[in-house]
Amino acid sequence: MSKHAASGRRRAETTAAPLRPRTAARSTAAPSAGRRRAEPVRRPLGGSAQKFAITAAASGLVLTVALPTTAAAVDPVLPPEATAAPAPVSADPNATLEFDRAALTSKFDPDAKLQGLTVAGTDVTPAAAKGTLATPLDSELVETSSFGYRVSPITGTAGELHTGQDFAATCGTEVTAAASGTVKSAGWHPYGGGNRVVIDHGNGVETTYNHLSAISVSVGDELERGHLVGASGTTGASTGCHLHFEVMVNGTHVDPLGWL
Template sequence: MARQAADNAAAPSSPVCTEINAFPAPVSTCPDNPLPRREARTGTVAPVVSLRPRDAQRTERRRRAASTRRDVSFAGLSQKVAIAAAASGMVLTVALPTTAAVVPAEAQTVAAAAEQEELQPVQAAAGADVSFDRAALHSTFDPDAKLAEIVSASGGDIVTAEAKGSLSAPLDRMVMSSAFGTRISPITGAGELHTGQDMSEACGTSVLAAAAGTVTFAGWHAYGGGNRVVIKHANGLETTYNHLSAMDVAVGQIVERGDAIARVGSTGASTGCHLHFEVLVDGKNVDPLGWL
C-alpha cells in the first residue's frame, strides 16, 4: 500500500500542459490524447512531425534529374570552350583513329624509285627501225569491199555519206570544172541537166578505172559523149568516161581499180580537153562527188 501511494504521488494525475514561446505565436503542447509516460514524467513534449508517405518512384526521379544536370553541364562546358577558342583565334583539331595501312618508309622509297625508272625515256640505236604500229588495231581500207557492201542494196537510195570514198579518182590530178546538176549548156546556151562531173586535164592524159568491173561499152556515143567507155561494177553500179581521145579497152574486158582504160580528149559535144565522168546506180545518174 505504501509503494502504490508513492507511485501515485510521483505520477501526475492529469496531462502536463506547457506553453512554448515561439515566433510568431506561442505554441501549446497540450495534447488531445494523454501523453506517454516518459513525456509526462519529464514534462517535455516532442514536436509532432508529419511524415509524407514513401514515394516508390522518388529514387528514379532523383537519378534522372542528376543525369540531366550532368549532361547540361557538359554541354555548357563544351559550348564555353568553343566560344573561347573562336574568340582567341585558336584552331581545334580532332585526331581520329584510322584503319588505313601504314606503308613503311623503305617501301615508299622503292616505289618512288620504280616510278622514276618508268619515266626514263626509251632510247634506241641510231639505225634501229622503230615502229609505233599496234597490230591489234591495224587495218587496211578496202574500197572494193566497201563498194560491194553499199551497192548490195542498190536502188538509187544510197546515202552519200556511206558511198563516199568507195570509188577511186579517174585521174591522177583532178581539177574540177563543171559540176553535176542543172546548168547552162556551153554549146547551146540553154538550161540542161549536167549528168556528170567535168575534170579539166590535158588531152592524152591517162584515164583510170574507178573500180574493178567489166567493160560493157567502148565506142562512139551518139548523144554528145564522143568516144565513151562504160564499166559495169557490182549490183547495178556503172561508171562512164567521155570525150576520150583514145580507148585502150574492149567490150567484155575485165579491169581492176586504177587500170588505164583510155586517154583524155575533146570528142563529141566538148569545148576543150577534159574528162566527163559519170556514176549511175540502176541506170540513174547520181553526183560522182558523193562517191569519190
C-alpha cells in the same frame, strides 16, 4: 489506479519530445556524423581522342562497348619539303620521242564498201557512198563543169542536164578505172560521148569515161581499181580536151563528187 502508476504516466507525457515536421531547411542541412550520404557518380566527359568503355561481366564473358569520340581531327603537320613546289622538268629540245602503237590497225577497203552498199534507185546518200570510188585521173583534179542543169556550151540551150562531172585534162592524159568491175561497153557513143567506156561495178553502180582520145580495154574485161582505161580527149560533143566522168545508180545519173 495506484498513485505511483499515475505519477509515472504523467512523467512520460511531459518528457516525450514533440515531433517536428521535415522542412526544406532540414533536408538540406549537413548530415549527422553517424550517417553518410551517397555521392553522385561522376563520369568523365569528352577529351582529345578519348574513348569511353563500358564493361560488363556476364556468364564469364566480358563485353566492351567503345563509344566514338567527338574530338575534332587534327591535320598532320607536313615537313616543309612535302609542301614545296616541284622542280621544273626540262628535256633536250633535239631529243627524238618515240611512241609504240597498239597492235590494232584498220585499213579502209573502198571496193568492199562499194560492194556492201544497198542500192535502191538514187537513194544512196553521199555520206554512205563517199570514198567508194577513186579519182579517174592520176593528176590533181580540176573541176570545170559540175553535175546538174546548165546552159549547153554547144547549143546554148538553157536547162540542159549535165549528166556528169567535167575535169580539166590535156589530151592524152591517162584515165583509170574508179573501182574494180567489168567493162560493159567500149567504143563510140552516138549521143555525144565520143569514145566512151562503161564499167559495171555491181549492185547497180556503173561509171562512164567520155570523150576519150584512145581506149585501152574491151567489153568483158575484168578490171581492178586504177586499171588503165584510155586517154583523155575531145571526141564527140566536146569543146576541148577534158574528161567527162559519170556515175549511174540503177540507170540514173547521180553527182559523181558524192562518190569520190
